[in-house]
Amino acid sequence: MNLNGKKVTLHDMSLRDGMHAKRHQISLDEMVNIATGLDEAGMPLIEVTHGDGLGGTSVNYGFPAHSDEEYLGAVIPKMKNAKISALLLPGIGTVDHLRMAKDLGVSTIRVATHCTEADVSEQHIGMAAKMEMDTVGFLMMAHMVSPEKILEQAKLMVSYGANCIYATDSAGYMLPDEVTAKIGLLRAELPANVEIGFHGHHNLGMGIANSLAAIDAGASRIDGSVAGLGAGAGNTPLEVFCAVLDRMGVETGIDLYKIMDVAEDRVFPIMDQPIRVDRDALTLGYAGVYSSFLLFAQRAEKKYGIQARDILVELGRRGTVGGQEDMIEDLALTMAREKGLI
Amino acid sequence: MSKKLKAAIIGPGNIGTDLLMKMQRSEWIEPVWMVGIDPESEGLKRAAEMGIKTCATGVDGLLEHVIKDDIRVAFDATSAYVHAENSRKLNELGVIMIDLTPAAIGPFCVPPVNLADHAKNLEMNVNMVTCGGQATIPMVAAVSRVQPVEYGEIVATVSSRSVGPGTRQNIDEFTRTTAGAVEKVGGAKKGKAIIVINPAEPPLIMRDTIHCLTEGEPDQAAITESVHAMVKEVQKYVPGYRLVNGPVFDGNRVTCFMEVEGLGDFLPKYAGNLDIMTAAGLRTAEMFAEEAANGAITLPERG
Numbered sequence A: 001m002n003l004n005g006k007k008v009t010l011h012d013m014s015l016r017d018g019m020h021a022k023r024h025q026i027s028l029d030e031m032v033n034i035a036t037g038l039d040e041a042g043m044p045l046i047e048v049t050h051g052d053g054l055g056g057t058s059v060n061y062g063f064p065a066h067s068d069e070e071y072l073g074a075v076i077p078k079m080k081n082a083k084i085s086a087l088l089l090p091g092i093g094t095v096d097h098l099r100m101a102k103d104l105g106v107s108t109i110r111v112a113t114h115c116t117e118a119d120v121s122e123q124h125i126g127m128a129a130k131m132e133m134d135t136v137g138f139l140m141m142a143h144m145v146s147p148e149k150i151l152e153q154a155k156l157m158v159s160y161g162a163n164c165i166y167a168t169d170s171a172g173y174m175l176p177d178e179v180t181a182k183i184g185l186l187r188a189e190l191p192a193n194v195e196i197g198f199h200g201h202h203n204l205g206m207g208i209a210n211s212l213a214a215i216d217a218g219a220s221r222i223d224g225s226v227a228g229l230g231a232g233a234g235n236t237p238l239e240v241f242c243a244v245l246d247r248m249g250v251e252t253g254i255d256l257y258k259i260m261d262v263a264e265d266r267v268f269p270i271m272d273q274p275i276r277v278d279r280d281a282l283t284l285g286y287a288g289v290y291s292s293f294l295l296f297a298q299r300a301e302k303k304y305g306i307q308a309r310d311i312l313v314e315l316g317r318r319g320t321v322g323g324q325e326d327m328i329e330d331l332a333l334t335m336a337r338e339k340g341l342i
Numbered sequence B: 001m002s003k004k005l006k007a008a009i010i011g012p013g014n015i016g017t018d019l020l021m022k023m024q025r026s027e028w029i030e031p032v033w034m035v036g037i038d039p040e041s042e043g044l045k046r047a048a049e050m051g052i053k054t055c056a057t058g059v060d061g062l063l064e065h066v067i068k069d070d071i072r073v074a075f076d077a078t079s080a081y082v083h084a085e086n087s088r089k090l091n092e093l094g095v096i097m098i099d100l101t102p103a104a105i106g107p108f109c110v111p112p113v114n115l116a117d118h119a120k121n122l123e124m125n126v127n128m129v130t131c132g133g134q135a136t137i138p139m140v141a142a143v144s145r146v147q148p149v150e151y152g153e154i155v156a157t158v159s160s161r162s163v164g165p166g167t168r169q170n171i172d173e174f175t176r177t178t179a180g181a182v183e184k185v186g187g188a189k190k191g192k193a194i195i196v197i198n199p200a201e202p203p204l205i206m207r208d209t210i211h212c213l214t215e216g217e218p219d220q221a222a223i224t225e226s227v228h229a230m231v232k233e234v235q236k237y238v239p240g241y242r243l244v245n246g247p248v249f250d251g252n253r254v255t256c257f258m259e260v261e262g263l264g265d266f267l268p269k270y271a272g273n274l275d276i277m278t279a280a281g282l283r284t285a286e287m288f289a290e291e292a293a294n295g296a297i298t299l300p301e302r303g
Helices: A017-021 A028-041 A068-078 A095-103 A118-130 A147-160 A176-189 A207-216 A238-248 A256-270 A279-287 A293-304 A308-317 A326-338 B014-023 B042-049 B058-066 B080-092 B111-120 B131-144 B165-169 B171-184 B220-235 B272-293
Strands: A009-012 A045-047 A083-088 A108-114 A134-140 A164-168 A195-199 A221-224 B005-010 B029-035 B053-055 B071-076 B096-099 B125-127 B149-159 B188-198 B206-214 B241-250 B253-260
Touching: A009 A238, A017 A293, A028 A045, A028 A068, A028 A256, A068 A083, A068 A095, A083 A095, A083 A134, A095 A108, A095 A118, A108 A118, A118 A134, A118 A147, A118 B165, A118 B171, A134 A147, A147 A164, A147 A176, A164 A176, A164 A221, A176 A195, A176 A207, A195 A207, A207 A221, A207 A238, A221 A238, A238 A256, A279 A293, A279 A308, A293 A308, A293 A326, A308 A326, A326 B149, A326 B206, A326 B241, A326 B253, B005 B014, B005 B058, B005 B272, B014 B029, B014 B042, B014 B272, B029 B042, B029 B058, B029 B071, B029 B272, B042 B053, B053 B058, B058 B071, B058 B080, B071 B080, B071 B272, B080 B096, B096 B272, B111 B131, B111 B220, B111 B272, B131 B149, B131 B171, B131 B188, B131 B206, B131 B220, B131 B253, B131 B272, B149 B171, B165 B171, B171 B188, B206 B272, B220 B241, B253 B272
Parallel strands: A009 A045, A009 A221, A045 A083, A083 A108, A108 A134, A134 A164, A164 A195, A195 A221, B005 B029, B005 B071, B029 B053, B071 B096, B096 B125, B149 B188
Antiparallel strands: B149 B206, B206 B253, B241 B253
């Protein structure tokens, strides 16, 4: 694979996707500390929100240590060069949250829908584009449908005003050939001024390989997270990815040693558990299940005595999509009753 | 004279047609008119085949028939944008308006919780909230009638096939309206609503999760009894309303996991979200008819 001379924009997820792995309990100091470290290392774009996006604060997904307003208000004024993005899932967050984020200085808004439901994003993408924000359409669980379906949904988001489209491997299920097919088709068919992005999870250990395949197929934005802090087995670990890209001659504008230090000195110490491909995270990738279900399934295992792996496989079989965290306790109760445990 | 109230349905789409099929079985409501805006629409043709008078010129085309045909109640299954005008014109003629759009000009109505009050007060326009609201607010109310609920949160998961373009274009309206009704009707001090659309095939039956955070330790026995009683109330008009799991108690959290299967009249059984709207709308009109028949309320005078 020859990527020499290509340029990519890396986008850090540790302070948004990483919120899942931290049960949304990152402190303001920790967030500012990591964000300023990333800014100094040259990270161009950093996402800051509840793990489930703006307005994600809930019983269902978890109440965060601080509100989106508090996190954004603490981080944004400290940034010298980095821009801050926010995620928004229609059905959870609303255009009111979008306006709040814009007012606090968020420059990039990423409107996320399940990969077949892009038409719920019209009002949010439309408003973000109208406010002249960098507006991204984020198609989640992209492994569940064909490249043609992803393209059809991407075109809807572009028609609403998105200037960048992501194929998002929320379950960490994809293998490089699939990434190539999906990103390649988006790049071939969408207008040249629409950027293409890829968001990976490391549940099958494919974060780096898939991200390279994405760049090769035409993606110019790649998500990852420093030290891999993200849902499931984490996102593509950015310090590792930076080293790989450096050796391959891809320009990122990031200082490798500085991002290595952020990973080691600022992110690793705040992890509640090692972010690795453990049995349950591997199951997410293998069964094609939304990565943020991991800790919920593990908690259900503790409470109801049903193996997290069994719960996750059943969730995959049922075609569960992002946001259905409530299914986990429901299903664990049903399985426990069937086994005579309750 | 028949005790039945004569009705018009505005909007011959999926909801309007399902409503018509349910209404044909009603002891209290008699469907007379189906109103649309497109003479070629499938819905109007279906209604005509079912022996209903049809009109393709909108509510304006219906107005001259209202008194002559003694139309007493109208169901608006169009959109929030035109509902206000529809309601004004029909209210002027003494027609009670059941609003199935998100317009919410009139008070929210969730039958087992507050319908009796609305009927007693002869509210001339009641709003049926949202599908997620109809499926979940009874459970919030079941907890809040036992002890104060600090926070009520509902998660509605619906099949992709059952979500129409109107809801999709304005999904924020669903979350806002439902959250508002979780407070106003459900009795939670603060409400939140989440909707998840799932494209699985075969389509999944509507699922709803209701989380309440109570003030103080929840009274488990009383809440459990109240929840089961409320499920029975909803089952009177939506037989496929089921408590799958719960109530689960965890600290001050009370959670109920529901499934809503529709009757499968015009809409498929999995679309319990749409069925519970039409069933609740019809139940509402029936209560007005019952109250009028037993003399508890007096319908607007007609010559």
